[in-house]
Amino acid sequence: MLEQQLINALSLGSVYALFALGFTLVFGVLGVINLSHGAIFMLGSYAALLLVEKMALPLWLAMLAAMVATGLIGLIVDVLVLKPLRKRNAPHLIPMIATIGVAIMLTNLAQGLFGAENKRFPVGTIPEDSVTIGNLHVTAVQVGIVVIAFVLMIVLLAVMRRTQLGRALRAIAESPKAAYLLGINVEGLFYLTSFAAAALGGAAGVLVGLSFNAISPFMGQPMLHKGIAVIILGGMGDIRGAMIGGLFLGFAEVLTVAYISSDFRDAVAFGLLFLILLVKPSGMFGKVLERKA
Numbered sequence: 537m538l539e540q541q542l543i544n545a546l547s548l549g550s551v552y553a554l555f556a557l558g559f560t561l562v563f564g565v566l567g568v569i570n571l572s573h574g575a576i577f578m579l580g581s582y583a584a585l586l587l588v589e590k591m592a593l594p595l596w597l598a599m600l601a602a603m604v605a606t607g608l609i610g611l612i613v614d615v616l617v618l619k620p621l622r623k624r625n626a627p628h629l630i631p632m633i634a635t636i637g638v639a640i641m642l643t644n645l646a647q648g649l650f651g652a653e654n655k656r657f658p659v660g661t662i663p664e665d666s667v668t669i670g671n672l673h674v675t676a677v678q679v680g681i682v683v684i685a686f687v688l689m690i691v692l693l694a695v696m697r698r699t700q701l702g703r704a705l706r707a708i709a710e711s712p713k714a715a716y717l718l719g720i721n722v723e724g725l726f727y728l729t730s731f732a733a734a735a736l737g738g739a740a741g742v743l744v745g746l747s748f749n750a751i752s753p754f755m756g757q758p759m760l761h762k763g764i765a766v767i768i769l770g771g772m773g774d775i776r777g778a779m780i781g782g783l784f785l786g787f788a789e790v791l792t793v794a795y796i797s798s799d800f801r802d803a804v805a806f807g808l809l810f811l812i813l814l815v816k817p818s819g820m821f822g823k824v825l826e827r828k829a
Contacts, residue, residue, distance in 0.1 A: 578751075581741040618635075701725075
């Protein structure tokens with residue numbers, strides 16, 4: 537049934553978009569592709585799981601705490617890894633390689649602490665309520681995923697477009713040196729960006745964990761590939777592009793599984809991505825802006 541597949545696609549695409557938002561935020565402001573974002577996404581799922589299991593926190597509070605925890609991890613990565621490289625004016629490739637190392641370390645740490653097998657939320661944690669209209673079946677989890685993802689995306693977009701903080705971040709994205717000369721606390725906003733981006737990644741991790749009720753140390757790597765595809769499709773550093781690109785990828789995957797075969801899910805989705813980039817190499821939202829000195 538097409539309507540059911542569209543609901544499933546909207547739920548999956550919302551998570552992709554939310555994950556990609558944190559990815560594109562770091563690239564837009566710091567000018568870095570943070571390849572540890574997938575591992576931080578994975579840690580968000582585990583943080584929520586531990587808070588629910590060990591501390592019996594309600595799910596909504598566990599998700600907020602997981603966002604704070606992953607935000608702090610992102611901040612630590614910035615302070616210990618990205619900041620020293622910024623001070624040395626390292627080429628763009630160096631932070632990418634460094635964050636690959638961070639991702640491997642975090643993944644191995646999670647595997648050592650929690651094991652390689654899938655973990656699940658305790659029975660009764662995930663709401664089982666649903667609404668059935670004819671052949672259309674919508675679960676409370678799907679509704680929650682879409683609502684939470686869109687609220688976070690709209691809030692971020694509003695902050696970037698309509699607040700003084702957003703204007704300062706856009707100024708840094710254009711030229712960190714010029715922003716510093718204008719009196720903007722560039723380093724402080726770098727920290728804030730790293731925290732916010734990692735928190736969004738953590739939120740996406742919790743939502744994926746709830747959606748599939750399966751959490752593993754290796755769940756971040758496939759999502760990282762999807763996130764890279766989404767931000768390239770939408771236009772590097774463009775928030776609107778990350779939102780629309782994530783939804784596009786989610787719809788492409790779900791409809792491929794439903795009407796072609798699950799074996800061709802990634803082939804069709806990334807094939808469509810390839811075709812779009814042939815027509816518009818800079819992504820859906822115009823040219824990629826080059827950062828000035």
